[in-house]
Amino acid sequence: MRRLIGTVSGVFALVACSASNGASTAPSSPAAPPSASSPSVARSASAATAGTTGIGDPYFPGDGNGGYDVTHYSLALAYDPGRKHLGGTATVEAKAVQNLSQFNMDLHGFTVSKVTVDGADAQFDRKGDELTVYTDLDDQDDFKVTVAYAGTPEPVRGSANLGTYGFVPTADGSFVTSEPNGAKTWFPSNDHPADKATFDFRLTVPEGVTAIANGELTAPPKTEGGQTTFLWRESHPMATYLATMTTGKFSVRTGDSPGGIPVYAATDPRYDGVLDNLFTESGKITDHWSKVFGPYPFKSTGGVVDDFDAGYALENQTKPIYGGFEPDQSIIAHELAHQWFGNSLSITRWKDLWLNEGFATYAEWLWAEDNGQATAQNAFDQAYANATDALWDYPPGETRPDDLFNASVYIRGAMALHALRVAIGDDKFFPMLKKWVADHKYGNVTTEEFIELAEQTAGRQLGDLFDAWLFERTRPPKVG
Ligand code: ARG
Ligand code: ZN
DSSP: OOOOOHHHHHHHHHHHHHHHHSSSOSSSSSOOOTTTSSSSGGGGOOOOEOOOOSOSTTTTTTSSSSSSSEEEEEEEEEEETTEEEEEEEEEEEEEEESOOEEEEEEEEEEEEEEEEEEEEEOOEEEEEEEEEEEEETTTTTTEEEEEEEEOOOOOOOEEEEEEEEEEOOOSSSEEETTTTTTGGGTTBBSTTSOOOOEEEEEEEEETTTEOSSSSSSSSSSSEEEEEEEEEEEEEEEOOOGOOEEEEEEEEEEEEEEESSSSSEEEOGGGGGGGGHHHHHHHHHHHHHHHHTTTTTTSSEEEEHHHHHHOOSSOOTTOEEEEEOOOOOOHEEEEHHTTTTTTTTTEEESSSHHHHHHHHHHHHHHHHHHHTTTTHHHHHHHHHHHHHHHHHHHHHSSOOOEEEEEEHHIIIIIIHHHHHHHHHOOHHHHHHHHHHHHHTTTTTOHHHHHHHHHHHHHHTSOOOOOOOOIOOOOOOOOOOO
């Protein structure tokens, strides 16, 4: 609950906002100071202070924010592909984790026209990719922020190691993949995987355009006045980088996997020939991983192939997206394995990215093994034989911020898992994977926690093994 003082700053904000025509401007005074007679003097000893501008990940100091935890995002957005114009309102439900005089959200570009906190106008300003909201909240208060904004989305373009990501306008819509920190290019958020939340999407696009988000449709799409609105809901916690609002002309096939999991597959007309294959393989592979890793964590599965030539795929929750290529079984197996490793279990810090990519790459090896193509040992041997010095020089247990998606994070990360499997044996390794998944379902994880579980499973110290495969800049001896 907000205290009475909130009303005072709310009134102050109203004045400040109308004076500035509602546009984002610097406040004339940071956080309205409480008057001496205000009830805030009776409050707990710890004064309200600003939430930090980052969540505390040393790799990306500006990403995420401190002082609050988001529980739910409701994104009511309209996109016009012709004008490349995105606008609407984001409603963010959160809990304060300290007394807050102000807090930040991550947002890149756009014009913010109005911010409210618990229904009252709030003062705000913009600086770089930070939106600062002035408020007065107590530790543990649940609160609701609305941000009205509009403009032309600016994706992060062509960065050396990450390519183009975020909200990417395409000829007929948008291709939206936000790993690692592109959510801020389309909605105000606590843009870091350490703060997961559930999502509702109300997406409006011109008639004839399909809007695809995470989770499931909660009602049939509705067309009115040449505009169609799609209502999607992701009812399980999701990292911001896994949220999507992919729009355009799509062919869609829906149904159930053989194991009974709802499947949604969509392809850009250029890839219509792969729609049935995408639908079938995605269902089959989701069923398979449900046996290997434990029950599928979400309510539906699927995939999207769009014609934007991203050069990569992303494991968007419930609907991995493939950017400008026909996915083969191996990459579908990879992206769907991420639904367990990365999506249900999310990293707490980017340095632990091998917990996503090493596991998803190992899943590719398991897929081949389980289908009688080649054993994981064969894949390991080949990776070992093909490894360059660069792979041995990059310890995947400490992902580098300037080279997050280095091959070592994928391949040497997978080799680390194989080395563990060889060391403890299949009868311990596979139950351990299931336990990892079950123990941390919908949560956040660290490398330390994984090592602890591995040692507990093995009944002995495994420091040398993990040092060799995750942390040292030398080539470990071959295993198997
Ligand atoms: N997690 C994705 C995958 O392994 C890769 C994402 C790459 N992101 C980027 N901005 N390049 O499939
Ligand atoms: Zn991956």
